[in-house]
Amino acid sequence: AQSVTQLGSHVSVSEGALVLLRCNYSSSVPPYLFWYVQYPNQGLQLLLKYTSAATLVKGINGFEAEFKKSETSFHLTKPSAHMSDAAEYFCAVTTGFQKLVFGTGTRLLVSP
């Protein structure tokens, strides 16, 4: 069965700093990988997805993620954090044959 591990339940950055949220996956077959974002008092929103095309995936709001098979990673990055990026971010994996499995989430805190 597939799984994801998000390292760090909280990440704090200053406005303008690089954002790096880590996600490692486990899957016996090529995975589909996703990042979702949840703003306070809202549901989850798809940020970006990897479905075996380009390994560098660009999403909304300036976020991108790179699929690295050798490292079984799919880390989320943004060059310059904005206050509005403060939210909880969830990595998720599926193989297309099994249900979507979510990580436990990483809360991003952005300070001025």
Added chain:
Amino acid sequence: ETGVTQTPRHLVMGMTNKKSLKCEQHLGHNAMYWYKQSAKKPLELMFVYNFKEQTENNSVPSRFSPECPNSSHLFLHLHTLQPEDSALYLCASSQDRQDTGELFFGEGSRLTVL
């Protein structure tokens, strides 16, 4: 209205009450889902409906009873809940039940059981 709409947004109920959560999607999708989101836990998939038929029930206690009258509407009927059932209940939809991962979520119903 667009997207996935959930009502009520907040609900407080006693352990002996009966209440229902409602979800409506305006995306023309065929699959709908109920998830439970508790603090410090991964999202838990509760139920899946595809073309109005329940295709998955992840060992959810019978005090939670889903209903899907058509592909656009999904309900979660609640009866004799426990305090540990307090959580954010999220409804989601997708084009089809193909596990391709692209889900559209509602804003959730925050449930507090006293």
